[in-house]
Amino acid sequence: MWMRTIGTRLRKWPQLVAIVVGSLLASVLFPTLAFADDPPWFLNPASKQAALVARLHNIELAVAVIVFVVVEGLILYVVLRYRQRTPDDPAPEQIHGNTLMELTWTAGTSIALLFVLVVFWQTMTTLAASPSDGLQVIVRGKQWWWEFEYPEYGIRTANELYIPVGQPVEFLLESDNVIHSFWVPRLGGKMDVVPGQQNRTWFQADEPGEYHGQCAEFCGVQHAGMRFKVFALPQEEFQAWVEQQQQPAVEPQDELAKLGAQLFLSKGCAGCHAIAGTAAQGRVGPDLTHFASRTTVAGVIPRTDESVARWVFNSEAIKPGNIMWQTMKNVPLSAEEVEALVAYLQSLK
């Protein structure tokens, strides 16, 4: 029987060990090939904070690799060197211990740890110093989207965070529901968004670009859908963005969009969503004043006429369990009404 054959062959130890260890090594070395071009990871840092953490990580990695090679090498050596050759090998010398060796590895481990503890402390104190002159953004974790408010500019937006390059930005984290965690790997570590307490964190983007952000604390059905983007812009571009966002919503021009604006009020959308300059002042869902300036719908799919229509018509299919659907499933919408709403929303530059 084939299983018996394999089972018996497996006794040929050294070859087997070589295969297993070889494939493990391959799996350790191979990952560089499988990464995306621009991975959203902190080892590709775009801020001073992320760079400091990456440095600490790399130092620890060096220590870990040394320990790994020494210990696993020792295991392999012992396993290959001292395996029983014949069933009646005499019993080996009965060694009960060796104080010197035991002291050596206790001291060795302690020294390695002490080294890590010192670098750890240095990094910790450097990161703790927060700036006093930063731009402040209030970050509100919702189920399951992000609200970003810029108190000094009077701007409220959702799922897309714009920040200036080269300037520290301080985030005040608030939640009126469950715990979330604010995280942009390439810019800084996580900070939890906890109801009843205002946590603070900050970072400063050093390079302009688009960064991936995501909620990192399990927060319910759509935890996976609680993604956001960070756009770090040069100062002038950022100021232009601020001025644009401070404008009230543009008036709908064509007939279809005008119909959509009416439907927005009559179908109950305004109960949850705000559009500055109109009667819609809801605060439950995202502010839609400049909806058409965003790149995504609900943080998860690219914004196109078609995807907005799908979202308005059946958001459950895109983000199962989302809270808007609890109301929308009871609001019948005809194809024409969806089209009108999409035309309106897509006009809100």
Add this chain to the structure above:
Amino acid sequence: MATRTEALPVPRVVSWWSTLVDWLTTVDHKKIGILYIAGGVLFLIIGGIEALLIRVQLAGPERAFLHPQTYNELLTMHGTTMIFLAAMPILAGFGNYVVPLMIGARDMAFPRLNALGVWLFILGGLLLYASFFSGGAPDAGWFAYAPLTSKTFSPHKGMDFWILGLMVTGIASISSSINFIVTILNMRAPGMKLNRMPVFVWTMLVTSFLIVFAFPSLTVAQILLFFDRNFGTGFYAAEVGATPILWQHLFWFFGHPEVYIVILPAFGMVSEIIPVFSRKPIFGYAALVYATVAIGFISFTVWAHHMFAVGLPPVVAYAFGAASMIIAVPTAIKIFNWIFTMWRGSLRFTTAMLFAVSFVAMFVIGGLGGIFLATVPVDWQLTDTYFVVAHFHYTLFGGVLLSVLAAFYYWFPKITGRKLDERWGRIHWLLTFVGFNLTFFPMHWLGLDGMPRRIATYGAGLGWDFWNFVATVGAFIISAGMALFVLNIMKSLRNGEAAGDNPWEGWTLEWATTSPPPAHNFDGLPPINSRRPLWNAAEKRVYTPDEVRAMSERDEHIHLPPASWWPLVVAFGVTAIAAGFVYTPVITVLGVLIFLIGVAGWVQQEGYH
């Protein structure tokens, strides 16, 4: 090596009914141990199926194989099942079976309390799983962070089932721990001094103390949560001025020692297996025992390392990080002790030894991952990512499960009288080892790559697709290995090679009796003058079973406790009391009645005859 080939004693022909009654009323630590192990393996398989479903969902980006609500329920039940219904019971089962034998005792100190424990575990587990058929399984994670567990955010009854099911199994854990402590401290055979106890007995002792001190914190947290959910209190509610962070402190004050509750017995198991198959005593016994005790103490000082991102003051966070790192010292001592037990030995690579050595090699990786997570700034990047999933699976799968599998191959002959098939065993080991590394090693990369844990799906183009697919393939390889393992058990129970008293040439006392041992464990005990009572130091070999018998003094005064229905009745009562809180109060009232009847019967039954 045992060469006995004669047929095993044929069991008396008994009806299935009397067999059933025998198992339901047993107070024999060995049968109770088997019940714990069998129940634990069943839940291990269920938890494994849940993991497979999770891996199928995550095999590629934006998959809709599972609804996210279902995903969250499976995620919660996978974690809860593996910790409370698989790892702890299987370890308690081996402890139950082996500890009294190792210390030369006839049974546990409180045999009926022992039976109560196993029934509470099984019934509590069933109550937890009843949630699937009663409106929905718990969905807020095994760590159940407030306020996601509140009635507002988790309206169905799943979390109530979670609270009550775990409280029932928690009574089992605490009662069996007290039993272990008393048994180990009071019931050792003459000559079995504390410093001669097998390391496995030491680890069970320390683990029992950890359970006694850690579980109450979980129970308190759960009672407060139950009040919040059902009676409108606000222990964790920010809107009435409390803080949800309170839950995290209470939970992790239990939850971190819990990690050591499951890993210490696993350490103990490999500390028995590696020496026997190296034909050398354990290297540095005293250091190993002190390290175990040290880990026990330090484990209560590190709980906040699960909470570095909740906004702790930097100095507090640093202190908890440093304390967590200090655990690396006693752990490293253990690792080196195991390696140097093998050093200059004569290693026999049975399946048990393959699993035990793999445990050492894999646990090193788990420990190294822990160093990254203990340094707070790195943890801010890695916490709640797949790096953590990789890390704790290297400690729980690579640590606990691999040593449990080693223990299966090692003690199965003692428990059943037959060996597991070694050839199938080696294939099982290879599939498990390769599948495990394929599944969990890439998760380190995923975590570094920014993939959060507990997400039901992920976007394409983030660089996460490939390694997720690899992990899913690995999970199926593990499953193939586990299926082979189950087949091996069924096959070997029927026609496995007869084991004899001492198939592995072990030197602890469980090998001084027949396989399986008689109800009273030993006809008589050999003299206990060292840590290895069955080791013939003069001739550097273990005594043969016949020599052991000749050395043993027959004990003519054997007292065994009578079988009893009352533990089962009391367990039913307790479970019904709990179930009434989720179904209807009538059940609670009935449960109180059953409980009182059970207790009345229990106290009136004579303990010995």
